Amino acid sequence: MRDGIILETQGITKRFRGLVAVDRFDIAIRERTIHSLIGPNGAGKTTVFNVITGIYQPEEGKVLFQGRVLNGLKPHEILALGIARTFQNPRLFRNMTCLENAMAGGHAHGRAGFWSSVLGLPHQRREERAIREGAEEWLRRLNLWHFRHELARNIPYGCQKLLELARALAAQPKVLLLDEPTCGLNESEKETMMAFIGDLPKQGFTVLLVEHNMNVVMGLSDLITVMNYGKKIAEGTPAEIYNDPVVIEAYLGRGEERAVAGG
Numbered sequence: 001m002r003d004g005i006i007l008e009t010q011g012i013t014k015r016f017r018g019l020v021a022v023d024r025f026d027i028a029i030r031e032r033t034i035h036s037l038i039g040p041n042g043a044g045k046t047t048v049f050n051v052i053t054g055i056y057q058p059e060e061g062k063v064l065f066q067g068r069v070l071n072g073l074k075p076h077e078i079l080a081l082g083i084a085r086t087f088q089n090p091r092l093f094r095n096m097t098c099l100e101n102a103m104a105g106g107h108a109h110g111r112a113g114f115w116s117s118v119l120g121l122p123h124q125r126r127e128e129r130a131i132r133e134g135a136e137e138w139l140r141r142l143n144l145w146h147f148r149h150e151l152a153r154n155i156p157y158g159c160q161k162l163l164e165l166a167r168a169l170a171a172q173p174k175v176l177l178l179d180e181p182t183c184g185l186n187e188s189e190k191e192t193m194m195a196f197i198g199d200l201p202k203q204g205f206t207v208l209l210v211e212h213n214m215n216v217v218m219g220l221s222d223l224i225t226v227m228n229y230g231k232k233i234a235e236g237t238p239a240e241i242y243n244d245p246v247v248i249e250a251y252l253g254r255g256e257e258r259a260v261a262g263g
Contacts, residue, residue: 003030004030004031005028005029005030005031006029006030006031006065006066006174006175006206007028007029007052007063007064007065007066007083007175007206007208008026008027008028008029008063008064009025009026009027009048009051009052009061009062009063009064010026010061010062010063010064011024011025011026011060011061011062012024012025012026012048012051012058012060012061012062012063013025013058013059013060013061014044014047014051014056014058014059015059020230021044021047021230022044022047022048022051022058022230023044023229023230023231024060024061024231025044025048025061025227025230025231025232026232027048027225027232029175029206029208030206030222030223031206032201032204032205032206033201033206033207033222033223034197034198034200034201034207034209034220034221034222035206035207035208035209035221035222035223035224035225036208036209036210036211036217036220036221036223036224036225037208037209037210037224037225037227038210038211038212038214038217038224038225038226038227038241039226039227039228039233039250040228040250043227043228043229043230044227044229044230045210045227046088046179046210047230048227049085049177049179049208049210051063052070052078052083052177052208053075053078053079053083053085053177054070054073054074054075054077054078055075057071057072058071065078065081065082065083065175066082066174068081076108079108079171079173080108082172082173082174082175083173083174083175083177084105084108084168084169084171084173084175084176084177085168085176085177085178085179086161086164086165086168086176086177086178086179086181087164087179088179088180088183090157090160090161090163090164091164092152092153092160092163092164092167093152094151094152094153095151095152095153096151096152097148097149097150097151097152098139098144098147098148098149098150098151098152098155098163098166099132099135099136099139099148099149101152101163101164101166101167102135102136102138102139102163102166102167102170103131103132103135103170104167104170105135105166105167105168105169105170105171106130106131106132106134106135106170106171106172107131108171108172131170134170134172135166135170136148138166138169138170139166141166141196142162142163142165142166142196143162143192144159144162144163144166147159147163157184157185158184158185158186158189161181161184161185161189161193162192162193165178165181165193165196169205173205174204174205174206175205175206175207175208176200176205176206176207176208177208177210178197178207178208178209178210178211179210180210180211180212181193181197181209181211182194182211182213182216183211183212183213190213190216194216194219194220197209197220198219198220201222209221217238218238218242221237221238222237223235223236223237224236224237224238224241226241226244226246226247226250228250233246233247233250234246234247
């Protein structure tokens with residue numbers, strides 16, 4: 001792993017019926033940092049997430065995780081290696097309990113196999129117990145313990161966002177890709193989410209964050225990459241990005257618009 005870079009893309013390009021959604025895009029994420037990816041709607045941010053996590057395969061370029069090329073791997077294989085994600089709109093198992101949803105993340109690392117599960121062999125029982133304990137721990141830490149037996153569809157939207165994060169963390173990832181984690185949350189929920197995300201690098205996690213709320217981006221990020229029309233147009237610290245004229249023109253706006261966007 002070169003110079004502390006845990007995840008990177010090298011010249012990735014993704015097209016849809018002739019439309020270039022991501023155009024020779026490079027990004028390098030340092031271990032135990034929060035790196036934000038921002039840009040206007042349609043800039044290609046979520047497509048980058050989908051390429052990194054194996055939902056899409058790039059026509060050109062490479063995705064590397066700890067120096068290993070991920071091209072050609074399926075999403076569940078990439079999850080098992082240590083890259084988990086959330087979505088802008090939570091994708092939960094709505095008819096399963098919150099505890100079962102969180103445990104689903106832990107099963108990404110399950111090794112017992114089909115017959116061990118069917119026969120209830122000792123090592124399978126130990127593994128299942130460890131998965132359950134891990135899921136319970138994240139539910140407690142995200143203040144969802146009292147919802148553990150509730151169906152996911154029945155809990156408030158903000159709690160569903162937290163539950164999806166708990167499920168991702170239960171997968172024991174090294175890198176978390178968070179897609180609009182504060183979208184749809186009230187101010188109190190945003191503060192809770194920001195505090196939790198901000199503490200993740202201290203716990204050994206690396207975060208790649210897509211977020212439209214510039215107060216969140218500026219408050220959490222170690223480094224920011226800016227996209228527009230599928231290309232990287234700028235990269236730097238929050239202060240550098242906030243004062244970059246190219247970014248101001250493309251994304252943050254001018255004058256009063258900039259004041260609102262930047263907080």
